[in-house]
Amino acid sequence: QVQLVQSGGEMKKPGASVKVSCKASGYSFISYGISWVRQAPGQGLEWMGWLSPYNGNTNYAQKFLGRVTMTTDKSTSTAHMELRSLRSDDTAVYYCARGNTAAGGDHLYYYMDVWGVGTTVTVSS
């Protein structure tokens, strides 16, 4: 079945970097985008960025520019999200999600239809 399996939880000190992985299975990895979304404790969903496994194109939310890098490894159908210069307020559950599209007239609608279970990243000294 279609699934995204994420790497395990991480504990990091302020200033460090973290790299979260997301392994896809059950579908053609290069045919769908991957988005990364995070959720701080007790807070809402925050979209971080998107990448295309097909050509490596990325778009990052303004807030994370310069601190985040999203990459893919097509040989293993795995997406990675690296966040640098960690702060305590980066403590959150990080999700990857598959981006799907649907055509409607002249429009191409994008949505996230399969999600990983999340990776907890804790930043603390």
Place this chain on the structure above:
Amino acid sequence: DIQMTQSPSSLSASVGDRVTITCRASETISSYLNWYQQKPGQAPELLIYAASTLQSGVPSRFSGSGSGTDFTLTISSLQPEDFATYYCQQTYTMGIFTFGPGTKVDIK
């Protein structure tokens, strides 16, 4: 960037109630609007995309409407498993997507 707001931020309802949640975009987004449900400790799940298209497998008591800047999610008859937090998301600007702040639906 396009900003999303939702109302109410929370609501209390009973099983069988009709529930409506509103989402508003800071500028027109046509029908580029998705709805997700999230239960505590779980990943979000897609309910509706393109403002009104029900995702496969989602019960028909869920429906979405709207276009431009104003959208609604309606649950026609609330079930026990529907108590959760609901998020809207705009995907108008390709590659720059944003979520609303969420609406928590709990038991009255």
